[in-house]
Amino acid sequence: MTSIINESYAIHFGEECYVQLNTYVTKKLPSIIIVLVDENTMQYCYAPFIAKLETVAPIEVIEIEAGEEFKNIDTCTGVWSALIELGCDRNSLFISLGGGVVTDLGGFVACTIKRGIDFIHVPTSLLAMVDASVGGKNGVDLGNLKNQIGVIQPPVMTLVDPTFLETLPQKQLRNGSFEMFKHGLIADRVYWENMLAIDFDYSDETFESLIYQSIIIKNDVVQSDPYEKDARKSLNYGHTVGHAIESFCMASDDHEDLLHGEAIAAGIMVESYLSTLNTGLSAADFNQIDSFYQSLNLELSFADKEIDQIISLMAHDKKNVNGEVRFVLLNAIGQYKTDCVVSVDQIRNGFKLYLK
Structure with missing residues (x-):
């Protein structure tokens, strides 16, 4: 599958994902790499992903609870606070590794911390691959109202690795x-x-x-x-x-x-x-x-x-x-x-x- 190259960001597929990710990280030299996961992607997706990331930058993981009910400002506050404690700065790189909740919320957090840091989406669910991670919509729910708070800002890149679908029911x-x-x-x-x-x-x-x-x-x-x-x-x-x-x-x-x-x-x-x-x-x-x-x-x-x-x-x-x-x-x-x-x-x- 050929990469989709847009004016402001790209979508890569399969093994090309990791070639492009490592090329970008080598050029950027981020001060720190933060990977956002939920408990499911921590269990099933984090290890195979991180094994393919080549970097000397420190890597930190922030884990949130899985489920739409946690796609809210309270969860964002926890992630923002963790980012500050980890020493996040404008040269940090934020990677959302997960389904639609993780990519929606992760993109919003990255767009707003320090008034915006670079972020990459790595969708691990089919819904996130074909919808949530494409198009630059990032946001959270307000109470039970869907996607009421957010911004439109594309990631640096979206990495679509279909092997993650093997982890899904x-x-x-x-x-x-x-x-x-x-x-x-x-x-x-x-x-x-x-x-x-x-x-x-x-x-x-x-x-x-x-x-x-x-x-x-x-x-x-x-x-x-x-x-x-x-x-x-x-x-x-x-x-x-x-x-x-x-x-x-x-x-x-x-x-x-x-x-x-x-x-x-x-x-x-x-x-x-x-x-x-x-x-x-x-x-x-x-x-x-x-x-x-x-x-x-x-x-x-x-x-x-x-x-x-x-x-x-x-x-x-x-x-x-x-x-x-x-x-x-x-x-x-x-x-x-x-x-x-x-x-x-x-x-x-x-x-x-x-x-x-």
């Missing part, structure tokens, strides 16, 4: 693949159909190629619109509803927490229904998406009162304008429209018809 692989399906829905019908064809078989010999194509799709969108004024909004397809569902379940005693990808899959289902009513998504295309969603067997169901609570959470979506909820919807598979306004009744109907 099937459920986490499926979780990350939902963002890959989304990339097909907004940008490439053939890619969407190729994702359907592997039928969640992550041992399929074409899967690494699909990961690479997914990263290219997201990177191309980001490069065309780094600060989300227009085209980059398309990457939020399924997220207006999905983030609200995810936040609601995190705060609810009656619903289990959802993985991010599961919530986005539910959001894709509802927003596809909205697309049939507002932007001309055909019955044939909708039926493909519906069949995909039904095959997941997520068994999500919400009472009328809960649906209204979820809808109220959409008021915090970052695409909103003047208090008006704006959706990304599909004209067709592979074609989208941004800044769509839909009625609350349509949203309620979408929940009642498809999340039942």
